Amino acid sequence: MANKKPRLAVYKMSSCDGCQLSLLDAEDELLDVLGGVEMAYFPEASSKMQKGPYDIGLVEGSITTPRNVEEIRQIRKECKILITIGACATAGGIQALRNWKDTKEFTKIVYASPEYISTLDRSMPVSAFVHVDFELRGCPINKYQLIEVLNAFLNSRKPNIPTYSVCIDCKLKGNICVLTAHGSPCMGPVTQTGCNALCPSYDRGCFGCYGPMDSANTSSLAKQFKQMGFSKFDVMIAFRSYNAYAEAFRKESEANEK
């Protein structure tokens, strides 16, 4: 690849488009980043849709339809490196809330003619179907982490993405602890950082956008919430949100179902 720019593809499964927008939102870096690659397939930004194979594929969104399943298998074949971006592609996303419900019922609630709708019973991460080379967390992802990951893979090095908790960033920023000082149910102790402790910096408890950190002690945090006066239902809701189907959060929410 000495003279040829690496070919980039950006795909969308079931999602809100926010994570791929993060690339366009990197205004200061956009022309440099997209200038460094060949933007071969990025339908949201370009009419020029070139055929694969591609060097790097970024996938946004979860797998929720039979069509998504076919697509992701094809995408894996087309991409040398496959990177999922965001909570949907990495953990099933907010739409994984359906995984505990009857999807047929859901279809009836939203659509007058459910027979037109083709959908899977569960919203699943990409890794449930194909091998993924790197999973970038967040709802939405942090654009600077995305640039770091692209940069790392383009230069054949490991991405520098911390896997410790939001708490560490809070301490580094000198934030007052919203859990101990304000009694807010804060998911920071079990959530991977990436947002630079955003919510606690706004006097709000973390609500888990980046999913469970490595070896998250979820049961201890659940116990703490209960000691603070929160109900089992509150604990279940706290763990069952934007990364509801990530294993550690899934188990904890299930442990607090009635």
Added chain:
Amino acid sequence: MRKPLEKKAKQMKNKTIKVDYLARVEGEGALYIKIKNNEVSEVELRIFEPPRFFEAFLRGRPYQEAPDITARICGICPVAYQMSAVHAMENAFGVTISPEIKELRRLLYCGEWIESHTLHLYMLHAPDFLGYDDVVQMSKDHPEIVKKALKLKKIGNDIMNLVGGREIHPINVKVGGFFKVPTRKDLMKMYDDINWARDAAVETARFAATLKFPEFVQDYECVSLVHPFEYPFNEGRIMSNKGIDILPEQYDFHFREEHVEHSHALHSRIRERDNYLVGPIARYNLNYDKLTPLCKEIAEEVGLSSECYNPFKSIIIRGIETIYSCEEALRIIESYRMPDSPAVKVEPSEATGYACTEAPRGMIYHRYRVNSEGLIEDAKIVPPTSQNQRTIENDLRTFVPSIVDLPEKELIWKCEQVIRNYDPCISCATHFLKLDIHRE
């Protein structure tokens, strides 16, 4: 992977136009047009964005979560969802917010309008008029224009960052107000940038007006919020140029949604009539008198009157609305008084709440029924793109016969452009798009 443009057509009276995957729109859509004896016999704007069931999984969730969960419907206009959700909940519980909070919410919306309009105008729509595949290609010929556009867009994002915490899925919005409010000093730091942005927005409107527009005028029923003193963001009555004048509470009596086979988006209609238009043109036509003197001066300079019915010219009106958003942001910052408390207290009760606000793409409607424990029992969300879907199909039906003899590639390009006039946000509209042009 997916074939971008499929060419099946031959130069003849009967043909099919198919676009399997529309580019430069947010979300997944396609177009199918069937032409018989030079008449358009079928137009389907197909939305194959997978359904995500937001209205269903909101059931049983605490009312406080509505702004954050519904933001995830769309990464392009999360503020529209957050604003609609908080106003609907406040409507349900009879909460009155302070004037200072009201101003900060308008400021947050100014940020989203600047960011979203600039993204669409320069990065998704301008390449259509100038014949580029994308903004990166465009930047090679017009580097200064694109650099300015990116700076303008960034200033919109900066406003959302400061007031909302981040530009995609802000975290600072809550029912009753905000978690934390900025100081006057925080806001003043952005003043010079927004001043620059206002001038850049004036140049943007002038630039948009230099593009070539087809002579194409439609008799739309324009629907928008109208407020006695403000260009609408969060408040007002729902009005149309054909006689609708109602409160958001009455929305369901006048508008209905229907499920059509070719789309995961529900199609909206006015019950007693048919399709209608929401978005920049509708807002402009119904609220021209609320624009600032500078907006009116630039509108006149670029050849717009107080009404516009050419959908291709929506790009100029996005420019005018960007000027408005910058001026409004400056006004809010100049007169800002930090509220005593970031939020008013909210006591949930068993109630139903309604709200409409103006997303960059047009009016959006939220309705929630909440039980006595504060849990959501029922939710209804009608985003702008599903309201515009029938109107987009209608535009294509009228426009395609005038361009039917163009070579295939140009024909498809023009059809896509008709769709992009609406800045369709398909992620939103799913409960919401795929282009096929079929010539027999």
